[in-house]
Amino acid sequence: MRKILSMAFILFLGTCVLVPQAKAGEIDLLVQKLVEKGVLTQGEAQELVTETREEVKKQIAKGSYDALPAWIQNTKLKGDFRLRYQYDRNAYGDVENRARIRARLGVESKINDQMKVGIGIATGKVSDPRSTNITLGQSGSKDSSYNNNTPGSFKNIILDYAYGEYAVTKDITLIGGKFKNPVWEPSDLLWDTDLNPEGAAVKLTRKISPSTDVFMNTLLFVLDEDITKESKYPVIGVIQPGFNYAISPALSLRGALANYFFSGVEKRGTFRNQSTNTKNANGNYAYNYNSVNPSLELGIKEPLGGIVPYAAIFGEGIYNYSKDVESSKSGFAAGLKFGAEKVSEKGQWQAKMLFAKLGRDAWMDIFPDSDRYSGKTYMKSYEASLEYGIGKNTTLALDYYYSQSLGKTSTDDLGYSPTHLLQLDWNLKF
Amino acid sequence: MKKITKILFGSIAALSLAVPAFAEKIVMEGSTTVLPIAQTAAEVYMQKNPSADISVRGGGSGVGIASIIDGNCDIANSSRPIKESELDKAVTNGKDIKAHVVAMDGIAVIVNSGNPVNALTKAQVKDIYTGKISNWNQLGGNNEKVVVISRDTSSGTFEAFGELALNKEKVRPDAIMQASNQAIATTVVRTPGAIGYVGLGFLSADIKAVSVDGIAPSRETVLSGKFPYSRPLFMYTNGEPKGLAKEVIDFIKSPEGQRLVEKDGFVGLK
Numbered sequence: 020m021r022k023i024l025s026m027a028f029i030l031f032l033g034t035c036v037l038v039p040q041a042k043a044g045e046i047d048l049l050v051q052k053l054v055e056k057g058v059l060t061q062g063e064a065q066e067l068v069t070e071t072r073e074e075v076k077k078q079i080a081k082g083s084y085d086a087l088p089a090w091i092q093n094t095k096l097k098g099d100f101r102l103r104y105q106y107d108r109n110a111y112g113d114v115e116n117r118a119r120i121r122a123r124l125g126v127e128s129k130i131n132d133q134m135k136v137g138i139g140i141a142t143g144k145v146s147d148p149r150s151t152n153i154t155l156g157q158s159g160s161k162d163s164s165y166n167n168n169t170p171g172s173f174k175n176i177i178l179d180y181a182y183g184e185y186a187v188t189k190d191i192t193l194i195g196g197k198f199k200n201p202v203w204e205p206s207d208l209l210w211d212t213d214l215n216p217e218g219a220a221v222k223l224t225r226k227i228s229p230s231t232d233v234f235m236n237t238l239l240f241v242l243d244e245d246i247t248k249e250s251k252y253p254v255i256g257v258i259q260p261g262f263n264y265a266i267s268p269a270l271s272l273r274g275a276l277a278n279y280f281f282s283g284v285e286k287r288g289t290f291r292n293q294s295t296n297t298k299n300a301n302g303n304y305a306y307n308y309n310s311v312n313p314s315l316e317l318g319i320k321e322p323l324g325g326i327v328p329y330a331a332i333f334g335e336g337i338y339n340y341s342k343d344v345e346s347s348k349s350g351f352a353a354g355l356k357f358g359a360e361k362v363s364e365k366g367q368w369q370a371k372m373l374f375a376k377l378g379r380d381a382w383m384d385i386f387p388d389s390d391r392y393s394g395k396t397y398m399k400s401y402e403a404s405l406e407y408g409i410g411k412n413t414t415l416a417l418d419y420y421y422s423q424s425l426g427k428t429s430t431d432d433l434g435y436s437p438t439h440l441l442q443l444d445w446n447l448k449f
Numbered sequence: 450m451k452k453i454t455k456i457l458f459g460s461i462a463a464l465s466l467a468v469p470a471f472a473e474k475i476v477m478e479g480s481t482t483v484l485p486i487a488q489t490a491a492e493v494y495m496q497k498n499p500s501a502d503i504s505v506r507g508g509g510s511g512v513g514i515a516s517i518i519d520g521n522c523d524i525a526n527s528s529r530p531i532k533e534s535e536l537d538k539a540v541t542n543g544k545d546i547k548a549h550v551v552a553m554d555g556i557a558v559i560v561n562s563g564n565p566v567n568a569l570t571k572a573q574v575k576d577i578y579t580g581k582i583s584n585w586n587q588l589g590g591n592n593e594k595v596v597v598i599s600r601d602t603s604s605g606t607f608e609a610f611g612e613l614a615l616n617k618e619k620v621r622p623d624a625i626m627q628a629s630n631q632a633i634a635t636t637v638v639r640t641p642g643a644i645g646y647v648g649l650g651f652l653s654a655d656i657k658a659v660s661v662d663g664i665a666p667s668r669e670t671v672l673s674g675k676f677p678y679s680r681p682l683f684m685y686t687n688g689e690p691k692g693l694a695k696e697v698i699d700f701i702k703s704p705e706g707q708r709l710v711e712k713d714g715f716v717g718l719k
Contacts, residue, residue, distance in 0.1 A: 061672050062718030066550045069681045073530060073548035080536040092541065189520075226474060229504035268507055325632045328601060364602050366622075 046071070090128075098124040099448040103152065110424070110436035118155040123179060133186045137198070141179035149211040149389040151179065180215045192222045201236045202259050203275055205316040205333035207388035208352035208375050214386060216240040218254070230265040234275075242284070253283035261314075269320040277312040284308060284383070285341070295384045295395040307341035308383050322357075330357035337381050347378035347397065347425070359408075367408040375400045379425070390440060392422035399423055416444040473693045474502035475523040479513015480605045481629040482648040483526035483682050485713045486552060490701045493709060501693055507629065510605025517685055518542055523694045525685040528554065528605035528648065529612075545688040551701045553716040555649040555666040556610050556678040557658040559637050566590040568660045571677055574614050577644060580621035585642060597624040598636050598645035606630065610646050613678045646678075650714035671716045682715065 050068050053059045059067065101121040108114045125139030141151040153174045182196030194201065197217045200210055216238060223235040235258070242253040261275025285307040286299065297305040314335035322330045334353040341348075354373030362369050377387065379397040392398040400422035407415050420440040477487045484507045491503040506522075513525035514532075518539045531539075531546060539546045558574055560566060566588055569577075576582045577595055586592045599620050600607035611617055627633045633645040634656055649666055652658055658666055661677050670676035690698050700706045707717035 060719070062553070062716075065553055065672070065681060066718050069530075069550045070548050073683075076531075076533070077536055077540075077546060077548075080533065080540050083537075095541075226476075229474065229476075229502055265506070321628050321632060325627055325629075325636070328626075328628045 093129040095127045096125075097127070097449065098122070099446065101447075102445045104443045106439070106441040108439040110438050112436075119152040120155060121151045121153070123151060125180070135184050136182070137184070138181045139179040140176050143175060143177040143179075143213075145175050145177055147389075149214050149386075149394055151177070151213045190223060190225050194220045194222070201238055202257055202277055203236065203261060203273075204277070204312070204314050204335055205273075205331075206335060206352040206354060206373055206375065207391070208335055208350065208377065209312060209337060209382055210386055211388045211394060213389075231262060233260070233262045235260050236275075236277075253287060254281075256280040256282070259312075271318040272315070273318070274315045275313075277314070279308065279310045279312065281308045281341075281383075295379060295397045297380050306339070306344045306380050308339055308380070309341045310337055310339045310382065312337045318360075327357045329360040330355070337377070339378075339381050344380050348380050350375070350377035350381040350396070352376075354402075358406075362406045362408045362414050363412060365408050365410050369406050371402070371404045373402040375402070376425075390418070390442070391420055392424070392438060397425050399425060412448040414444075414446045416442075416446060418442040418444070473500075474504065475693045475697065476504045476506065476521070477524040477526055477684075477697075478506040478508060478516045478522040479526035480510040480528040480682070481507045481631070482510075482528035482554060482606050482650070483551070483684070485650055486682065486701065486710055486715060487524075487526050487684075489709050489713055490697060490706055493705075494697055494700050498696075501696075503693070503697060509601070509603035509628075510608065511603040514685065517546065517687055518544055520544075520687070523686070524690075524697070525683075527683040527685060528680065529608040530681075530683065531685060547686050547688060547690070549684045549686065549690075549698050549702070550681045550718065551684050551698070552682045552707075552710045552718065553671050554680055554682050555671040555676045555716070556606060556613065556646050556680065557649055557652055557666040558614075558644065558646050558661060558678075559634065559652070559656050559658050561637055561641050561643045562655065562657045563641055564590055564593075564657070566659065568663065571614065571662050574661060575616065575618070578615055578620055578624070579618050580623075591642075593642040596640050596643040597621055598633050598640075598643055599624040599626055600630075600633065600646075601626045601628050604628075606646065606648060609680045610678070613680065614646075649716065652714060668711070668716045 047068060050059065050064045054061055054064045099122075103117075103119040103121070105117045105119055106114070107117065121142055123139060123141040125137060127135060127137045129135045142153045143151040144153070178197065180197050180199065182194055182198035184198075185193045187193060195218075197215050198220065200214065200216055201220045201222055202210065204210060218239040218241040220236070220238045222237075224232060225234075226232040237259070238255070238257040240255040240257065242255065257277055257279055259275050259277040261273065264272045264274075266272055284304055286301075286303050286305075299305040312335060314333075316331055316333040318329065318331045320329055321327075332355055334351065336351040337349060339348040352373060352375040354371060356369060356371040358369035359367035360369075375391060376399040377396045382396060384394065384396045387394045387396070391400045391402065400420055402418070402420050404416065404418040406417075409415055418441070421437055422440070423437045477491070484505065487505045491505050495501050495503055508516075510525075510527040510529050513522065513527055514535050516522040517525035518535065519542070531548070536546065558569060564585065566585060569588070573582065573588060578597060578599070582588065583595050584592065585595055597620070600610070611620070625636065627636060627645075630647045630651040634647050634651050634653075637643040637645040638655055647656070649671065652666075660666075664670050664676050666676050666678070671679045684698055684701070686694055686698070689695075701710070702718070704719050707719040710717045
């Protein structure tokens, strides 16, 4: 009772004066008097003063926030900007030097306790869902039209994402619209990170033990509207069960097995011709791409006596089990990253090395990372990257790809000649 | 399309029903300084209450506070007070963060056992960590380079040390960053010329702590506030704790819990 009355009195005093520095000293004096008189022990005094200060700090923060209009309270604005220099040498020895920028701006607003909406725009080319870059040039033109047949000079603002999200429970979330890919993979072997699928998704998570939680990501990706009577509705269905397992405080394991079901793709006209998937005599896709994709990532905190804060070994594979696919129907990626788990502060850094190989018909060639051999299949590639924090939420990054076709794809193709891509980025996030 | 739809819905139903219900579970996450307190309390509490399920993780005070603001843990352990920017984010996220002081701690300055220096002033500690002193002979010690060890930026110990010892000045750029109290202790023990700082609970027989301004870190000097680098240790909850979270915090604050706190090398409040 004595302690409750003491705390109530101190909290009242603190709240009334909003704890400017001088008044905080007065509370300390009061509490010290109570200690001297034997009303409180030294430990109880420390507990009371500290908890009261924290409570008053919180009330001040709440007071400032509650004064804002409701729509500001419920809405978050976020975005990022990237300036890039790119050196690109193709298999024919042609060299291209480009300056590129990417800008993304998004809004997320909470509609009620369970629902929210997100809308985002970005720079990019309207014809390429895998890139949000625009190339600087054309004398600083702001023109977004296709001008003088010069590819790469498009400067458009595109719709990056627009979705509604419904948290049915804390374990089940429904998403619909155009949204960030819910399918997890430890590399970008199958999905370019700028590609936001369109359709619907369900995300399930459940903690089954103190060290383990399971998840299930499901996605219905609508590739195109069904514009002909004969063809099926082209969609991809994905079911990805997975788990997170904390082996120890320093070791964590994440794994998943994605199952891809394609419908309305085989024998359909190609969406954007990359010339690496096998086509039939009519120039349509010869095969389907029903496949399995196992993924695994082992995270290690302070490996080797703490020489770096974090390291991870990761890998994934893809196998197309559709009928009639005779060969070149598998692929994999394996890599290592070490340094900070996420670079967000000055002085933090992360290095990554990765090897990827993708068979001709292991996967559709319109989805993989567009920086790795232009996003095509039938290739192998080595990647090395380094990211360094030069300030809070701002980094410099260097990324290098050495890529090669697995063989000739046409009579005029140089086939085995390697390509080189070097990117130097300045990234800013808010 | 029909086949895909059936498989999708079947999988959702299977996952939702397949996992049986468990007893109440909570997650405690954050400070590596508070970690021993949380782990000991969790073990003892679960022995007494076998149906309770308490998961304890480290990561640093910043990680724990971010986790409770995002709703990913039930109790955030922290060796520093929550920042105003974190409070603003909590309020924006609809979280009502409540502080519970569970123990007092001192940040002890430790040196390699081969170092003859036994005492430092606050000014000397600051000068070492901000780069103004680089050789132990400037402090009456051996002619040996000072190897400065510090915590990474997600650490509450780092934040508290920065405020109490360095007046928020930046740590010298050649300082070696470590991700936990234990990592600092290990590095200082193994490295001649090294200096670091750890929570009181991480002192042991093979670790040499120096006095600061003539005050050695101890229970008495930390509780009375005489030791210059004294600090409270927190557990934060979202609102008033309920259920298992309340029981665990009440247990830690109870006389039995505070005896466990003292046994782990910290300073109890009772």
